[in-house]
Amino acid sequence: MKTFTRTLIFISCLLMLTAYFLPLWHIGLEAPQYPEGLEMKIWLNGLTGNIDQINGLNHYIGMKFISVDDFKEFKILPYVFGALTFVGLLAAVLKSRRLLIVWFAGLCLFAIVGFGDFYMWEYNYGHKLNPHAAIKVEGMNYQPPLFGYKQLLNFTAGSLPDTGGLLVGLGGVLVAIAIFYPPRRSSNHTK
Amino acid sequence: MKILNYKLILPAAAFLAGSALTGCKPGQGGANTDADAAKKVYVAPGKYDEVYTFMSGGFSGQVAAYGIPSGRLLKVIPVFSQNPENGWGYSEETKPMLNTSHGFVAWDDSHHPELSKTNGEDDGRWLFINGNNTPRIARINLSTFKTDEILELPNIGGNHASPFCTENTEYVVGNTRFSEPLDNAAGDVPIDSYKKNFKGAVSFVKVDKESGAMKLAFQLIVPPFNYDLAHAGKGPSHDWMFFTCYNTEQAHTLLEVNASQRDKDFVMAINWKKAEELIAQGKGTKTPAKYAHNVYNEKTHSATSVMENETQTLDVTKFPGLVYYMPCPKSPHGVDVSPDGESIVASGKLAAVIPVFSYKKMLDAIDKKQYDGTIDGALPVLKYEAVLRGEVKKPGLGPLHTEFDDKGFAYTTMFVSSEVVKWKVDNLEIIDRSPAFYSPGHLSIPGGDSKKPYGKYVIVMDKITKDRYLPTGPELCQAAQLFDISGNKMKLLLDFPTIGEPHYAQSIPAEKIVKNQVKFFKLAENTNPYAVKSEKETKVVRNGKRVDVYMTAMRSHLAPDNIEGIKVGDEVYIHVTNLEQDWDVPHGFAIKGANNAELLIMPGETTTLKWNPYQQGIVPFYCTDFCSALHQEMQGYFRVSPAGSNVPIKFSIGVNPVTQ
Numbered sequence: 001m002k003t004f005t006r007t008l009i010f011i012s013c014l015l016m017l018t019a020y021f022l023p024l025w026h027i028g029l030e031a032p033q034y035p036e037g038l039e040m041k042i043w044l045n046g047l048t049g050n051i052d053q054i055n056g057l058n059h060y061i062g063m064k065f066i067s068v069d070d071f072k073e074f075k076i077l078p079y080v081f082g083a084l085t086f087v088g089l090l091a092a093v094l095k096s097r098r099l100l101i102v103w104f105a106g107l108c109l110f111a112i113v114g115f116g117d118f119y120m121w122e123y124n125y126g127h128k129l130n131p132h133a134a135i136k137v138e139g140m141n142y143q144p145p146l147f148g149y150k151q152l153l154n155f156t157a158g159s160l161p162d163t164g165g166l167l168v169g170l171g172g173v174l175v176a177i178a179i180f181y182p183p184r185r186s187s188n189h190t191k
Numbered sequence: 192m193k194i195l196n197y198k199l200i201l202p203a204a205a206f207l208a209g210s211a212l213t214g215c216k217p218g219q220g221g222a223n224t225d226a227d228a229a230k231k232v233y234v235a236p237g238k239y240d241e242v243y244t245f246m247s248g249g250f251s252g253q254v255a256a257y258g259i260p261s262g263r264l265l266k267v268i269p270v271f272s273q274n275p276e277n278g279w280g281y282s283e284e285t286k287p288m289l290n291t292s293h294g295f296v297a298w299d300d301s302h303h304p305e306l307s308k309t310n311g312e313d314d315g316r317w318l319f320i321n322g323n324n325t326p327r328i329a330r331i332n333l334s335t336f337k338t339d340e341i342l343e344l345p346n347i348g349g350n351h352a353s354p355f356c357t358e359n360t361e362y363v364v365g366n367t368r369f370s371e372p373l374d375n376a377a378g379d380v381p382i383d384s385y386k387k388n389f390k391g392a393v394s395f396v397k398v399d400k401e402s403g404a405m406k407l408a409f410q411l412i413v414p415p416f417n418y419d420l421a422h423a424g425k426g427p428s429h430d431w432m433f434f435t436c437y438n439t440e441q442a443h444t445l446l447e448v449n450a451s452q453r454d455k456d457f458v459m460a461i462n463w464k465k466a467e468e469l470i471a472q473g474k475g476t477k478t479p480a481k482y483a484h485n486v487y488n489e490k491t492h493s494a495t496s497v498m499e500n501e502t503q504t505l506d507v508t509k510f511p512g513l514v515y516y517m518p519c520p521k522s523p524h525g526v527d528v529s530p531d532g533e534s535i536v537a538s539g540k541l542a543a544v545i546p547v548f549s550y551k552k553m554l555d556a557i558d559k560k561q562y563d564g565t566i567d568g569a570l571p572v573l574k575y576e577a578v579l580r581g582e583v584k585k586p587g588l589g590p591l592h593t594e595f596d597d598k599g600f601a602y603t604t605m606f607v608s609s610e611v612v613k614w615k616v617d618n619l620e621i622i623d624r625s626p627a628f629y630s631p632g633h634l635s636i637p638g639g640d641s642k643k644p645y646g647k648y649v650i651v652m653d654k655i656t657k658d659r660y661l662p663t664g665p666e667l668c669q670a671a672q673l674f675d676i677s678g679n680k681m682k683l684l685l686d687f688p689t690i691g692e693p694h695y696a697q698s699i700p701a702e703k704i705v706k707n708q709v710k711f712f713k714l715a716e717n718t719n720p721y722a723v724k725s726e727k728e729t730k731v732v733r734n735g736k737r738v739d740v741y742m743t744a745m746r747s748h749l750a751p752d753n754i755e756g757i758k759v760g761d762e763v764y765i766h767v768t769n770l771e772q773d774w775d776v777p778h779g780f781a782i783k784g785a786n787n788a789e790l791l792i793m794p795g796e797t798t799t800l801k802w803n804p805y806q807q808g809i810v811p812f813y814c815t816d817f818c819s820a821l822h823q824e825m826q827g828y829f830r831v832s833p834a835g836s837n838v839p840i841k842f843s844i845g846v847n848p849v850t851q
Contacts, residue, residue, distance in 0.1 A: 132848040
């Protein structure tokens, strides 16, 4: 394993660790009467932002109240992600290309499962509405977008990666580069 | 008599004929308004004004905040008068603010707003305002636009020369319009013993640098003149405070004639620094006095009123070097100090010149003892010529008040001749004049009484509006007029109606205020003893005839919304906490037939309405501030049972199937 590859892995691991200090994702809401906007930030281990205000608005349409305690994910995620990052570090220390591939596969799996889970929560929040809600719009669901923007009644909801998410993403790209570039030519230098 | 009539009619007829020819009646405004005026005052929807102007509400007892250049009314800040719109002076938390030594006085006459100053510049922290009628000084917090403190002043009647502040807001002052016997002198004396028994008392109110808290530090006992206005020195004249006095004749009846006899009245110069030193040396006399001190606490959202019983006084005739008088042409109103602190401009309401005094020459005259007699055998009157820098000649009739711009010019309102006159401070030459509509009192230039005027605009406050707006019966509004003073010539841009009678205004660039704005009160920091932080804590508690309702308000319900067990003759206190933590989401609370007002509760605040149910039945209550699409549903009922009935206290909101 070339020093170049190992450096990439180290940088990638550092980027991954920012997930513990920076928000990964954010959902923003904007409406005429909320010119300053409302937002919810998703971290590796919880939520921050205008949760109370968002819950206050959601009750008109009968959306379930958002509460950190309802998400078991936040209890497990820091460990899973920590373990993954550790595999990365190990790959660099042991100069193991196999571990590197395991790590990459793990990260890909993590991303797929993560986004799938995120989508399911959004789906449930947006579709399973309380029948007693004050505002009912025929055929309307309030599922926020997984990525990008969507109009939900008077609100424009935007769902985009936050700083931590961007850095982790960049880390993932670096791992991909470490594996696929430069191509196999360097294999004779590895063990 | 016939000849006299004839003499009057002839020129009048000629005048009318002349106006018919030109097709323009004299006195009708608009002629001097430029075509681009509208553009200069247009603030597009959603854009902010450039300047806040705080105008006294005059006999409304309040203060109003306007945006300049648009002239939009932004807020009426309740100060000395009850305000049913938001329950000021009606709610249990704010009632103590209107307490005085004369009991609950729910009205006043507010005249002179004064912005707090740091290094002689407006700092945008507090606005002080006087209550003229029942002598008081209020402090408004400009981060919340709420009145935080009201201090009553003893020993005076008509707190008119007030509340002007020193260069770093070390003190705000208050002095009497009506001299009277001191409070502890009981005062049952013949009114014609005025000269012997009546006094003035200049109050120096100390202002805490950090909190703004006020304290009556000392009072100077001065001759029984009428004191009109004041301004503090700045820069070189930092240690001095100047007051205009009229009725130096010391008349006590028909002042119109009897107080207008002398050709000259005075500007009273007080060395406040020296007074402060004398007090520090223990030279003050402790004098009994009763006055209320009311403080509003932002954390408990409630006010307390404490009755003070003592003041410190200094008889100025016993301490040489404290007070000097500068003769000033007839009945002076404004006394204004130039930004460099060197020129002192006084305006005699009945005079036809504007004297400009020199601070340096004043010190010189004091040094050389250039006296023109004394008052009460002890207080030196300085020679007019010795202290005068010069007179602005033929400025118009009835100069009232002067403010300064950033280019070395002064602007004076002429009450009698209804105009604004611009003159140059260094050579006292008149540069420009513009009609005002009509009878202008004070004027305001942003920072115009500070060390650093912002210039650009002058706002003139008019007492009469006559033909300016659509008529509204016999009572017409007062108005303010906005002039562009960025060029050599003043240009009238706009006039707009105002609340009450605006006496004086203070104007300040918006950014100094906007940056400090509180958007909501943090619920977690609310320490009102009746606050409830969640709907789960709401309750109704009976204690004898007193019933306390701990209620919450949030979009879009009040909790509890069904309350039973109230009886005729109970005293019910409804404590409503607004649980919202969002900007601009107050909730209102009103009860059918309640004999006071409503509440308007800010996000995170707790406010209490006292209600005396007097007949049995079902009584609805509701939110008055359209807060959401379900505002109309934000309501509930009290059940009032006959006195002596055994209906138990019961309260509910039912189960909310949406939030559970």
